[in-house]
Amino acid sequence: MTHSRREWLATGTAALLAPAIIAPLPTAAALPPAGRQVASLYRTKVGDIEVTAVSDGTIALPVAVFGDANLAEARRLLAENFLSGDAPVPCALNCFLVNAGGKLVLLDTGSGDALGPTMGHLPANLAAMGVTAEKIDTVVLTHMHRDHAGGLCDKAGRALFPSCELVIPEVEAAFWFDEGNINRVPQGSRGGFAYAKQVAAAYQGRIRRLAGGRDVLPGITSQDAFGHTPGHSIYRVHSGNAQLLVFGDMVHFPALQVPHPEWGISFDVDPQAAVATRRRVFDMAAADRLMVAGMHMDFPGFGHLRKDSAGYHLLPAPWRPAL
Template sequence: MARGAGLHAAIGRCLSSGRFRLQSRPANGVILPNRSKDEIKNLLGLHSLPLDAAEPACNLTLLRKGDRLVLFDAGSGPNFQPTVGRLADSFEAAGVDPSEITNIVFTHAHPDRIWGVLDDFGDPLYADAHPWISQAEWDFWRANDTLDRMPEERKSFVVGARNRFDAIEDLVTFFNPGDEPVPGVEAVDTHGHTPAHVSFMLHGGPDPVLVTGDAINHPVISFEKPDWEIGSDQDRAQGAATRSALIDRLAADKAAIVGFHLPYPGIGTVERSGAAYRFAPA
């Protein structure tokens, strides 16, 4: 079996929940706050990427593990952006009934990952699924001072996360980095994007595969300039340090990845390219 086919078999399915339409333009310093317009233009222009818009994919990973059907993150649901609330269509196209999902494991609690646990009416969408989230991630969003400390444009993230936490509180189980919420699914500390962001290494298939969450979140910047600080990271310096170490390790180990915001379906490998790296789709 070719490696690309092996990676797709190891992962199971990647389901699209749509694409973001970001008003934050790469060239205006919001996505790359510490870089000049010329630096950004030179990097993105080399790959014919637009400077005045960003529409990243949103790919959710679905893994069948024995008698378990595991969903990594839950998407944004219908109330964040209309262009990303399309997971139901992908379930239908894939012939998957959401009621079959037994476990949902969360990388972090941003809107595009956890808001989708509720349906259009505010009721739990995966009533029979067992949710798992990092203890430290839960504690961060629940902390008394988090709302006050959050920038104004992200306060809705806190309110939304707490609302979803309320819906799953009686069902949720917590884990820490190094634990396996599901056998063969190892939580990996990749904090920085949020204070307790985790990725998940999938073991037991023909190749190890890392579900990266937002530790790697751009098909060019994350690979060619992993040390550049990203505006969407809560701790920008830590996010860059985590990303740099992770990219280097993945290239050295020849491990595969599935990236939430990489071009659909987001499956591939990290390869060295001169003094930097590149994403090689499977």
């Protein structure tokens, strides 16, 4: 038997009227609107290793970071993704806490107080899972840009992680610790050299420069992914047959750079190398069916890349309530 919408509405109205004859329930106090998000944490397992995505926040960036030539296509893609190209576009920033072999390893530190109030939420989110800076054994950087390394020091240059070992990719450390390279980076990134000096002083005696292909510790292996910065590196988290590729800044806006891997962003130190690396890493992730985690992918930032004749596609991982 089928009912027309009109019949259904009529029945519905009758049902709505019916409770009037029932004694009214005592009114519960209304929950005031929270006005803020819950803690931004999400866990996944890689074999025996637990990985938690921890948000540092989001920052809005103008579409112009992809250059004027790409503006029309960028706006078209943003509209297709229900985003406005007229206002700055929110860019997520994620860090990943890896609990492996009895050690807590933090991949990137977020921006600290360097980039305003929409960022710098890593410590609060870590605190929500009971983790303070003192509990972190090792901090590992993908690269030295402030959105990733800004959480290392406070404004006075003091170390915010009092006891950790700090692992920096070897080529990245060599580049930013040498102020002679200052003219090789875009204008907006030049403050990175003064900050690197602060980091070197604050973490003196506990910095390990890590070459590509080496282990941070068993289960976390670095891999060169140069271009975005001279020593930008990505990390394979592996346990048994399970793998996760934490691929740093391979992508800043998935809606744009997954269909257009050839689009550099204005913060790229070597845009051509960054594009070549993005294609190589995308190809590897797609061919090996690797789960990836991106520092700028929408929180929590896990997903898979698929490649077909139309190009690359990103499939964000579904939220799993159980590990």
